[in-house]
Amino acid sequence: MxxxxxxxxxxxxxxxxxxxxxxxxxxxxxxxxxxxxxxxxxxxxxxxxxxxxxxxxxxxxxxxxxxxxxxxxxxxxxxxxxxxxxxDRNTWKGNLNGLYTAKDGYSWHNRSTFTDNATNAITWNWVWHIPAPEKIKFFIWTALHNALPTKTMFSHRGLFQINLCPRCNIEEETTLHCLRNCEFIKCF
Known part of the structure; x- marks a missing residue:
């Protein structure tokens, strides 16, 4: 419903x-x-x-x-x-011509489901417009999508059994841990 x-x-x-x-x-x-x-x-x-x-x-x-x-x-x-x-009539807000398609309805549903608890949808398209080398943009985009090859991600996919950080051996190796929370990284 x-x-x-x-x-x-x-x-x-x-x-x-x-x-x-x-x-x-x-x-x-x-x-x-x-x-x-x-x-x-x-x-x-x-x-x-x-x-x-x-x-x-x-x-x-x-x-x-x-x-x-x-x-x-x-x-x-x-x-x-x-x-x-x-x-006068009801028109679809999801596209410029006002016509509803199943594809538009699916996109609208996914967007509204994603943003139920948020005021605005988060988009990361700005990453591709920053003045930096492509490999840096790709790294940032991958990190923002929580897709860096961390032990937690590999464990989730069934590739590793242990997901502890190899540098500190205290916490899970997640993207945020690798980039900010690890005691080893804080030295830098």
């Missing part, structure tokens, strides 16, 4: 012709406006976005429903460009 919710978050509502319900569609991205007000006046039940956004300006005075100031401020900040050639 969690993966379906994460996939649902990959879609966003995009206005086209503005024919969507003003109060009962999540077109502004903050939920249905009907949930932001105490009640929707009966006169406004059939109002569409295009009825309230006229000639590039919001006409809130056409509404009988009282909209809170913070919601009006949010709506005023939105970039609205109605196009009568395109219908």
């Amino acid at each position: 969690k993966s379906l919710l994460a996939l649902k978050d990959g879609f966003q509502y995009r206005l086209g012709d503005g024919n969507s319900s003003f109060s009962y569609t999540n077109w502004p991205g903050i939920g249905n406006l009907a949930n932001q007000v105490p009640y929707v006046d009966i006169h406004d039940l059939q109002m569409r976005v295009m009825d309230v956004y006229v000639d590039g300006k919001w006409k809130f005075n056409l509404l009988y429903t009282t909209i809170p100031e913070n919601v009006m401020d949010h709506l005023k900040l939105l970039h609205v460009c109605l196009n009568c050639q395109v219908v």
